[in-house]
Amino acid sequence: DSGVTQTPKHLITATGQRVTLRCSPRSGDLSVYWYQQSLDQGLQFLIQYYNGEERAKGNILERFSAQQFPDLHSELNLSSPELGDSALYFCASSVGIGLGNTIYFGEGSWLTVV
Amino acid sequence: AQSVTQLGSHVSVSEGALVLLRCNYSSSVPPYLFWYVQYPNQGLQLLLKYTTGATLVKGINGFEAEFKKSETSFHLTKPSAHMSDAAEYFCAVSLILFGNEKLTFGTGTRLTIIP
Numbered sequence: 001d002s003g004v005t006q007t008p009k010h011l012i013t014a015t016g017q018r019v020t021l022r023c024s025p026r027s028g029d030l031s032v033y034w035y036q037q038s039l040d041q042g043l044q045f046l047i048q049y050y051n052g053e054e055r056a057k058g059n060i061l062e063r064f065s066a067q068q069f070p071d072l073h074s075e076l077n078l079s080s081p082e083l084g085d086s087a088l089y090f091c092a093s094s095v096g097i098g099l100g101n102t103i104y105f106g107e108g109s110w111l112t113v114v
Numbered sequence: 115a116q117s118v119t120q121l122g123s124h125v126s127v128s129e130g131a132l133v134l135l136r137c138n139y140s141s142s143v144p145p146y147l148f149w150y151v152q153y154p155n156q157g158l159q160l161l162l163k164y165t166t167g168a169t170l171v172k173g174i175n176g177f178e179a180e181f182k183k184s185e186t187s188f189h190l191t192k193p194s195a196h197m198s199d200a201a202e203y204f205c206a207v208s209l210i211l212f213g214n215e216k217l218t219f220g221t222g223t224r225l226t227i228i229p
Contacts, residue, residue, distance in 0.1 A: 033217070043158075100146045100165035105150075105158040
C-alpha cells in the first residue's frame with residue numbers, strides 16, 4: 001500500500017458525460033501527479049501540482065483539467081470524455097519537487113468510455 | 115529533451131535464471147534514473163533509483179541496476195528469477211527543465227517467468 005488513494009477504482013461513462021477522478025496523496029506529500037496509461041500510448045504524464053499550484057504540464061488535452069485543493073487532495077476532470085480517453089489513470093504523490101524525489105503511485109482508476 | 119528506451123517489450127526467463135531488462139536514456143544533463151514495477155491490477159511501485167554517488171544501485175526484491183554514463187544505460191538485473199517477479203517493469207528518467215521536474219517513462223517490459 002503506497003498510501004496514495006484513488007477513487008473510483010472503476011468507472012464506466014458515456015461519451016460527453018463529465019467525469020471526476022479523485023486522489024488523496026500520502027500524508028505529508030505536497031506534490032501530486034496525474035498519469036494516463038493506455039495500451040497504445042503507454043504511461044503518459046498529464047499534470048503536476050505542488051501545494052495547490054500547477055507546476056508542470058504534459059500532453060494534456062483541453063477537455064482534461066485538474067486541481068489540487070487546500071487539503072492537498074486532487075481531482076482530474078474530463079469535461080467531455082471521448083472513446084479514446086478509456087485508460088487507467090494514475091495519481092502519484094511525492095514530498096517535494098526536487099530531483100530524485102521518490103514518487104508513490106496509487107492503484108489507479110480504470111475509466112471506460114462507451 | 116530527455117527520453118527513455120526499453121529494449122524488448124516482452125522478456126521471458128526460466129525460474130532461477132538471470133533477469134536482464136534493458137534501459138537506455140538520452141539526456142543533455144545528468145539524469146536521475148528509476149525502475150518501477152507494476153504487478154497485475156496494481157499501481158507502480160519503486161524498485162530502485164539512481165541519483166548520485168555509487169553507480170550500482172540495489173533495490174527491493176533482489177533487483178539491482180548499474181548506471182553507465184558512457185553507454186547511457188541503466189539496465190535492471192536480478193541473479194535468479196522467481197515466479198513472483200512476473201510483472202511489467204518501467205524505466206524512468208527525471209530531470210528539471212526550467213524549474214519543473216518531469217518524470218518520463220519508457221514503454222515498459224513485460225517479464226514472464228517460465229516454471
